[in-house]
Each structure stands twice: as C-alpha cells, then as structure tokens.
Amino acid sequence: MPEKRKKMRIIRTAAPLFFVIISAFLVASFYHNVFHVHLRHLSPSSLSPSKNQNPNLAIREDLIRGPDPSPLRAPPDSILFHDWEVLVVLPENPFPSSASALGHTCLFQDGAASPALPAGVLPRGARATFKCRMPFSVRRLRPFFTPALTRTPEILRATPAFVGNSPEMLRWSSLAYESISTEDDVIVFAKGVNGRQGVNVPPSALRCIFGNGVTTAVTSSVQEVFRCGKPDRPIPGDEVKITLEIRTESVDRAHPSVALYAPRQRTLAAEAEPALICACTMMYNSGKFLREWVMYHATIGVERFVLYDNGSDDDMADVVEKLLEAGYHVTTILWPWPKTQEAGFSHCAVSYRDTCKWMAFVDVDEFIFSPSWTNASQPSKHMLESFLPKSPSSSSSPSPSIGQIALKCFEFGPSNRQSHPKEGVTQGYTCRRRIEQRHKSIVLLDAIDSSLVNVVHHFKLKDGYRTLRLSREVAAVNHYKYQAWLEFKKKFRRRVSAYVVDWRNPTNLASKDRTPGLGNNPIEPVGWAGKFCEVNDSRLRDVNRQWFGLESPTGYKLAWEDG
Numbered sequence: 001m002p003e004k005r006k007k008m009r010i011i012r013t014a015a016p017l018f019f020v021i022i023s024a025f026l027v028a029s030f031y032h033n034v035f036h037v038h039l040r041h042l043s044p045s046s047l048s049p050s051k052n053q054n055p056n057l058a059i060r061e062d063l064i065r066g067p068d069p070s071p072l073r074a075p076p077d078s079i080l081f082h083d084w085e086v087l088v089v090l091p092e093n094p095f096p097s098s099a100s101a102l103g104h105t106c107l108f109q110d111g112a113a114s115p116a117l118p119a120g121v122l123p124r125g126a127r128a129t130f131k132c133r134m135p136f137s138v139r140r141l142r143p144f145f146t147p148a149l150t151r152t153p154e155i156l157r158a159t160p161a162f163v164g165n166s167p168e169m170l171r172w173s174s175l176a177y178e179s180i181s182t183e184d185d186v187i188v189f190a191k192g193v194n195g196r197q198g199v200n201v202p203p204s205a206l207r208c209i210f211g212n213g214v215t216t217a218v219t220s221s222v223q224e225v226f227r228c229g230k231p232d233r234p235i236p237g238d239e240v241k242i243t244l245e246i247r248t249e250s251v252d253r254a255h256p257s258v259a260l261y262a263p264r265q266r267t268l269a270a271e272a273e274p275a276l277i278c279a280c281t282m283m284y285n286s287g288k289f290l291r292e293w294v295m296y297h298a299t300i301g302v303e304r305f306v307l308y309d310n311g312s313d314d315d316m317a318d319v320v321e322k323l324l325e326a327g328y329h330v331t332t333i334l335w336p337w338p339k340t341q342e343a344g345f346s347h348c349a350v351s352y353r354d355t356c357k358w359m360a361f362v363d364v365d366e367f368i369f370s371p372s373w374t375n376a377s378q379p380s381k382h383m384l385e386s387f388l389p390k391s392p393s394s395s396s397s398p399s400p401s402i403g404q405i406a407l408k409c410f411e412f413g414p415s416n417r418q419s420h421p422k423e424g425v426t427q428g429y430t431c432r433r434r435i436e437q438r439h440k441s442i443v444l445l446d447a448i449d450s451s452l453v454n455v456v457h458h459f460k461l462k463d464g465y466r467t468l469r470l471s472r473e474v475a476a477v478n479h480y481k482y483q484a485w486l487e488f489k490k491k492f493r494r495r496v497s498a499y500v501v502d503w504r505n506p507t508n509l510a511s512k513d514r515t516p517g518l519g520n521n522p523i524e525p526v527g528w529a530g531k532f533c534e535v536n537d538s539r540l541r542d543v544n545r546q547w548f549g550l551e552s553p554t555g556y557k558l559a560w561e562d563g
C-alpha cells in the first residue's frame with residue numbers, strides 16, 4: 001500500500017514538472033516548426049505544386065497575420081473527451097465560411113487518420129473547433145499528441161516534421177475550459193479541481209494565472225466555477241490563456257487550460273434598458289422543437305433566448321436563422337463541454353446580467369403554462385410577468401425580496417405517439433403523470449449568490465432574497481419528457497448533468513433521475529407509448545390551438561409548422 005502511495009505521489013509531483021517541461025520545450029523549440037506544420041495542415045495551397053494556381057489561396061492569405069509568417073497565433077489545442085472523441089481547438093477561425101471548414105482529416109501521431117467534422121466556433125477568441133475520433137491504433141500510444149488537421153493526409157503523412165511535433169492532447173477530466181470577465185472580477189470554469197460531491201478546494205489553495213504569469217487570488221471555489229481577482233495591470237496580448245494554480249505543500253501546479261482571458265468590454269446592450277425576461281437553455285439537436293418553444297414563450301413575454309449549443313449537428317442553425325429573420329431575439333453560444341449543465345447555467349447567469357433582469361432556466365422540451373390562461377382568446381406579452389414580484393420592494397422592507405420563482409413540472413408521457421408529432425409537442429403529447437416532479441426556475445440575475453452555485457435549474461441566492469414557490473394552480477411547467485420512443489432514445493443517450501448518473505450505467509438503479517421501468521437498456525420497453533399516462537391534460541394543447549392555429553389552403557396547422 002505505502003509503495004503504491006509513494007508511486008502516486010511521484011506521479012503527482014512529476015506530472016506538473018512534465019507539463020512545464022513540455023510547455024517550455026514547445027515554446028522554445030517547436031514554435032517554428034509547429035506553426036509551419038500547421039500552415040501546411042490548414043492551407044492546401046502550400047501543398048499543391050503550384051501555389052499560384054490554387055483556388056484556395058485566399059484561405060492561405062487569411063491565415064497569414066502580422067509580421068511573422070505564422071499562419072496561426074499559436075498551435076491548436078486538442079482535448080480528449082470520453083468515448084475517444086477528440087475536440088481540436090484552433091487559436092482562431094481561419095475559415096471564411098462554414099462550408100470552407102469541410103473536408104478536413106485528423107492525422108494522428110502514428111499516421112492513422114479519421115474524419116474531422118467542423119464543430120462550431122467558440123465565442124471567446126472566435127476559435128474554430130473540429131471533432132474527430134481517435135483511431136484504435138493511437139489509443140495504445142502514450143502520450144497522445146494533438147492531431148494535425150489537414151485536407152491532404154497523404155501528403156502530410158510523408159512530411160517527416162509532423163510526427164510528434166504537436167502539443168500533447170489535454171484530458172477533459174482536468175481542464176480549465178472557459179472564462180468570463182465581469183466588472184469586478186474574472187471567472188474561470190474548470191474540471192478536475194473540485195470533487196463532484198460538494199468537496200471544494202478552499203480558495204486559499206488556489207491562484208489564478210493570466211498569460212505569462214500575472215497571478216491573482218481566488219475568492220470563490222465551488223463546483224466548476226472559480227472567481228479570481230482582476231489583474232492589477234494590463235495583460236499583454238489580445239487573448240491569453242487563463243488558468244488556476246493549485247498550491248500544495250510540495251509543488252504549485254498549473255491546471256491545463258484552453259480558457260482565454262479577455263478584459264471585460266462594455267457593450268452597447270449594457271447601456272440599453274435590460275429585457276425583463278429572458279430564457280436560457282442547454283441543447284443538443286433540438287432544432288425540431290425549437291420553433292414551437294421560442295414562438296410560444298415569446299408570445300407570453302420572453303424577450304430574448306440564449307441557446308447553449310452542445311455541438312448540434314441537426315438543422316438547428318437553419319431554424320435559428322429563420323427565427324432571427326422573423327424578428328425573434330435568439331443568441332446561440334457554442335458550449336461543447338460534456339456534462340457541464342450547471343457550469344453552463346452559471347456562465348449564462350453572469351454573461352447576461354446586464355442584458356436581462358430575470359432569466360428562465362427551462363429546457364427546450366419544457367413549456368411554462370398557467371391554467372389561468374385557459375380562457376384567454378389572445379395571449380399577451382405580460383402573461384409571464386404577472387408571476388414576478390412587482391418592482392423591487394424598498395430596501396427598508398424587513399422581509400427578504402423574491403429573487404427566484406420556482407415552478408413545478410408535470411411530466412408528459414408518449415401519449416400513444418409512435419413518432420414526433422409534426423404539429424408540435426404541445427399538440428401531440430397530452431397525457432401525463434399525476435404528481436409533479438422537480439422544479440424549474442425564473443431567477444432575478446442580480447439576486448444570484450456570487451458562488452453562482454446551481455443545482456438542477458436552481459440558484460443559490462444572496463442574503464436578503466428568497467425563492468417563491470408557485471402552486472400548480474398558478475403556473476407550472478409542462479415537460480414533454482417521455483416522448484415517442486424514437487425521440488426519447490436520442491435524448492437519453494446524452495444526459496446533460498454532471499451530477500446525474502449515466503442511465504446506461506447499471507450502478508444506482510434506484511436513482512430518481514432514472515426513467516422508471518427503463519432499466520439500462522436502450523431498447524424500447526414493452527408498452528412504452530402508453531406509459532406515464534395517468535391524467536389527460538390537454539389544456540396547453542387547446543390554448544395553443546386557439547393562439548397559434550391557422551387555417552391555410554393546405555388545411556389546419558399551427559403557426560410553427562414548416563417554418
């Protein structure tokens with residue numbers, strides 16, 4: 001046992017050293033090569049016999065910046081996710097259009113290759129990302145190096161320079177992945193520092209490191225969210241990495257990072273009057289439900305929508321485009337980080353503090369509904385507002401003000417549907433379980449505790465604020481949770497929360513987060529279509545028919561159909 005511990009200790013102390021050596025080595029000796037290799041990777045023109053004839057020359061020009069002929073500001077990063085999925089993060093977006101990012105390959109250290117799919121652009125630093133799978137042959141190797149990204153793997157494979165000439169791949173389990181600057185401080189989001197079950201490293205054992213070594217104190221460390229002091233002097237460089245330093249008796253270790261620091265910039269929106277109510281949601285391939293969700297909630301008073309997109313590859317971008325054209329206020333943020341729903345909500349809450357007063361944290365299969373709307377022939381933008389407290393109570397008021405509204409959720413079943421109802425989920429699913437489950441919330445962003453802690457869609461509030469729980473007769477959420485089997489199967493393959501077990505994992509079979517009767521097998525349970533049906537509840541269906549039903553030459557339809 002002590003032997004083992006000793007070994008662990010050696011590994012633990014050696015790892016940071018190794019990291020430092022690798023980094024130094026990279027900077028000092030690979031700098032030149034890496035940049036040139038990546039020039040080749042990204043620029044087909046430099047690989048073709050005659051540069052002048054290459055139609056992609058424009059891309060190459062685009063890659064060349066500044067006095068140095070380096071095509072990219074820095075070498076790409078890559079992160080190994082679960083299931084051997086690799087996310088390659090370029091330091092910028094060299095692609096003039098999303099189409100021009102197509103056709104790339106990840107070329108790994110042993111010459112094995114796999115297709116690289118464009119995975120969106122990270123907002124901070126406008127960094128283009130790609131996803132590829134690690135080929136089997138690479139999985140046995142150590143260490144893993146960042147694959148080269150190329151359109152012509154055959155040619156690059158023959159270039160001796162590319163082998164092992166890249167930074168080491170980062171592990172998702174231990175990584176600072178995002179950062180955001182507020183007026184007063186800087187927030188870092190990181191995996192692998194705090195334990196999952198509420199064991200947080202004290203702020204005193206941490207420090208923030210900006211770029212080339214400026215450090216500040218950490219003031220809060222909870223879950224994956226860390227608050228750091230603002231640097232007291234400007235950090236050179238446009239966008240530099242930011243990370244945490246974990247301080248122990250023996251060694252101070254910099255946490256690996258792909259997070260970029262940028263000082264806060266005042267936006268125009270910050271000066272404008274904030275929206276009263278916005279909605280924030282985390283989604284993956286929900287393009288199909290999005291129109292109905294946005295149109296419905298906009299109608300009852302949600303002014304802006306923020307969609308954290310977990311690398312969707314459906315038609316979501318088109319759906320968003322059409323909603324924008326129609327005048328809806330929708331913002332999409334690429335959030336490719338697995339199992340980080342809580343951190344994503346914290347990110348959303350801080351990012352939109354100046355833009356929105358209240359934020360509804362509901363999923364895209366959840367619809368806020370009040371039975372009192374049943375007889376309203378016309379919807380109104382003030383419907384949702386009516387549940388919020390009137391203008392903030394005076395500061396002299398002794399009782400805490402309302403900072404969060406909690407809404408109960410009704411879980412709807414497949415309602416005998418075999419496939420997605422094209423007229424919408426509110427139309428197709430009308431049978432639900434009797435008792436309500438969990439809660440969703442609408443939060444006053446100014447009332448959120450500075451730790452930004454949230455658990456299952458609820459935030460911890462500052463002192464002086466409280467949560468108001470609405471009774472189901474006042475308002476609740478219709479959650480279209482157990483949809484027709486084909487839809488349900490897709491969704492539950494990808495659980496979102498870090499604090500919920502994977503449904504396919506046979507441990508924790510009694511968890512409340514599991515679907516009753518589903519076990520851990522992705523096979524349609526017998527009688528699925530009739531399950532979870534205890535109460536017929538067609539109130540929202542009928543209201544929506546009245547509000548959004550249209551007679552058209554092709555027959556009756558809902559306003560969100562074939563948008």
Ligand SMILES: *[C@@H]1O[C@H](CO)[C@@H](O)[C@H](O)[C@H]1NC(C)=O
Pocket residue numbers: 282283284310311336337338339340341494495496497
């Ligand atoms: C995002 O997608 C990954 C797989 O690509 C999945 O493992 C993860 O749970 C998803 N996260 C969220 C927040 O949807």
Ligand SMILES: *[C@@H]1O[C@H](CO)[C@@H](O)[C@H](O)[C@H]1NC(C)=O
Pocket residue numbers: 371372373374375
């Ligand atoms: C709606 O109208 C019906 C018929 O007039 C009435 O019975 C019902 O109570 C009303 N519902 C609400 C929520 O006002």
Ligand SMILES: *[C@@H]1O[C@H](CO)[C@@H](O)[C@H](O)[C@H]1NC(C)=O
Pocket residue numbers: 431533534535536
């Ligand atoms: C719901 O309505 C359908 C059709 O009217 C009926 O067959 C079914 O028994 C009802 N289910 C419940 C749980 O009331």
